[in-house]
Amino acid sequence: MNDESVHRPAIPNVTFWGGAGEVTGTMHLVAAGPRRVLLDCGLHMERGGDSRRRNREFPFDPKTLDAVVLSHAHIDHSGNLPNLVRQGYRGPIYCTAATRDLIDLMLMDSARIQAEEARFASLGRPPGDPAGVALYTAQDVHHTLELCVSVPYGKVMDITPDIQLQLVDAGHVLGSAMVSLTITAGNGMKRLTFTGDLGRPGMPLLRDPAPVPACDLLISECTYGGQRHEPIAKMAERLRVLIKQTIDRGGKVLIPAFSLGRTQTIVHCLQQLRLAHQLPEVPIFVDSPLAGDISLIFPKHPECMSPDGVRQLQGPVNFLQGPLLHYIKSVDESKSLNVRREPCIIVASSGMGEGGRIRHHLKHNIDDPRCTVILISYQPRETLGWRLLERRPTVRIMGSREQNKWADVVSLRGFSGHADHADLLHALSPFAGQPVKVCLVHGEYEPAQKLANDLAKHGLEDVSIPERGQTVSLV
Numbered sequence: 001m002n003d004e005s006v007h008r009p010a011i012p013n014v015t016f017w018g019g020a021g022e023v024t025g026t027m028h029l030v031a032a033g034p035r036r037v038l039l040d041c042g043l044h045m046e047r048g049g050d051s052r053r054r055n056r057e058f059p060f061d062p063k064t065l066d067a068v069v070l071s072h073a074h075i076d077h078s079g080n081l082p083n084l085v086r087q088g089y090r091g092p093i094y095c096t097a098a099t100r101d102l103i104d105l106m107l108m109d110s111a112r113i114q115a116e117e118a119r120f121a122s123l124g125r126p127p128g129d130p131a132g133v134a135l136y137t138a139q140d141v142h143h144t145l146e147l148c149v150s151v152p153y154g155k156v157m158d159i160t161p162d163i164q165l166q167l168v169d170a171g172h173v174l175g176s177a178m179v180s181l182t183i184t185a186g187n188g189m190k191r192l193t194f195t196g197d198l199g200r201p202g203m204p205l206l207r208d209p210a211p212v213p214a215c216d217l218l219i220s221e222c223t224y225g226g227q228r229h230e231p232i233a234k235m236a237e238r239l240r241v242l243i244k245q246t247i248d249r250g251g252k253v254l255i256p257a258f259s260l261g262r263t264q265t266i267v268h269c270l271q272q273l274r275l276a277h278q279l280p281e282v283p284i285f286v287d288s289p290l291a292g293d294i295s296l297i298f299p300k301h302p303e304c305m306s307p308d309g310v311r312q313l314q315g316p317v318n319f320l321q322g323p324l325l326h327y328i329k330s331v332d333e334s335k336s337l338n339v340r341r342e343p344c345i346i347v348a349s350s351g352m353g354e355g356g357r358i359r360h361h362l363k364h365n366i367d368d369p370r371c372t373v374i375l376i377s378y379q380p381r382e383t384l385g386w387r388l389l390e391r392r393p394t395v396r397i398m399g400s401r402e403q404n405k406w407a408d409v410v411s412l413r414g415f416s417g418h419a420d421h422a423d424l425l426h427a428l429s430p431f432a433g434q435p436v437k438v439c440l441v442h443g444e445y446e447p448a449q450k451l452a453n454d455l456a457k458h459g460l461e462d463v464s465i466p467e468r469g470q471t472v473s474l475v
């Protein structure tokens with residue numbers, strides 16, 4: 001018996017440190033004997049509460065980790081990695097090559113936002129006050145990228161002497177993966193699958209999610225438990241009608257969209273309408289430098305795209321190019337849209353209107369009854385997007401005076417990149433009747449409970465909704 005097996009508990013386990021009973025800050029710690037593997041290291045993004053402390057302080061020593069596996073590039077899954085590295089983590093970060101290219105852009109942008117927030121927080125405080133220190137810097141992001149190890153979909157890799165990793169396509173955003181770990185423990189072998197964020201079948205550009213890998217413990221997302229998304233084809237038709245009505249009355253169409261995923265999906269959809277001669281001859285402005293840079297990553301990773309998506313990117317009209325499609329970089333160009341009188345379509349971040357250039361466009365157009373704001377993302381309470389949807393005659397944007405809400409505000413939720421209730425049931429139903437523990441994460445309590453109830457009806461007997469800090473063993 002060697003030293004390692006003396007310290008190795010027979011049963012590996014996982015502790016849910018973020019994204020448990022909530023949708024941001026995903027972070028799950030797998031312990032198998034002396035090994036520690038972290039699944040995702042996301043930024044907790046809810047405003048207020050103890051978000052700030054949770055992002056700053058890890059509930060474990062980052063130096064004790066052997067490996068990190070990253071499911072995909074969204075900030076609520078990747079955004080605290082530079083802080084992990086800042087606090088001493090020096091091991092490998094396993095992810096797909098596309099995810100590595102995407103976090104290069106997204107973490108740099110996040111470091112810029114951290115610096116801005118720290119500068120704002122330091123106002124009126126004494127020099128050196130911890131509140132004025134950024135969570136991490138561009139230098140920390142550089143160090144993080146140096147630790148990334150690219151893993152192709154399907155390849156089996158030893159990441160510690162007793163843990164093997166395989167990534168399979170999750171179909172959620174470019175490069176997104178489900179994580180499959182095979183752990184040799186004691187005399188046996190245990191398998192753990194983490195879905196990350198699970199995509200939907202039939203979405204443009206990406207491939208359908210792969211089957212969920214077989215396992216003893218399944219950590220599944222449940223964001224849209226109990227909810228149904230409309231099919232994407234139906235969304236395109238609703239988009240077409242809304243745009244035509246707006247342009248006919250001389251207004252602008254404003255579409256707040258996240259830079260990774262939703263922007264490319266919506267611009268792809270608009271360009272498909274254009275190819276079918278169903279879109280008025282007005283320009284489309286994508287006013288988000290980050291979204292522009294992210295879009296350029298797609299052609300570098302055909303291995304993560306659907307064959308149709310790859311083919312469409314080779315044509316003259318797609319989400320990257322076309323006669324009336326303009327990606328805007330400079331602030332001056334962005335400002336010039338404010339004085340533009342002619343109808344147009346503006347797609348800009350952020351998806352909830354909480355940051356980015358979309359706020360300026362909303363401020364300039366929200367009281368114009370000819371305009372339409374099309375919300376294509378989930379809008380959490382108290383965000384600007386949520387306040388726009390509220391049945392109130394006025395809205396306050398960026399701390400200014402109350403403005404009349406005379407523009408039409410419409411929510412089109414069918415563009416979501418997440419599996420809905422039926423998709424989740426379909427993905428998880430092959431586990432019915434098997435001795436699999438299912439832990440539902442990345443969802444608030446009500447959607448999680450609705451999905452858990454339905455999974456039980458479908459023959460999955462051991463389904464739980466872990467709380468933050470809870471440990472579940474792989475028996």
Ligand SMILES: [Zn+2]
Pocket residue numbers: 072074172173197
């Ligand atoms: Zn995601």
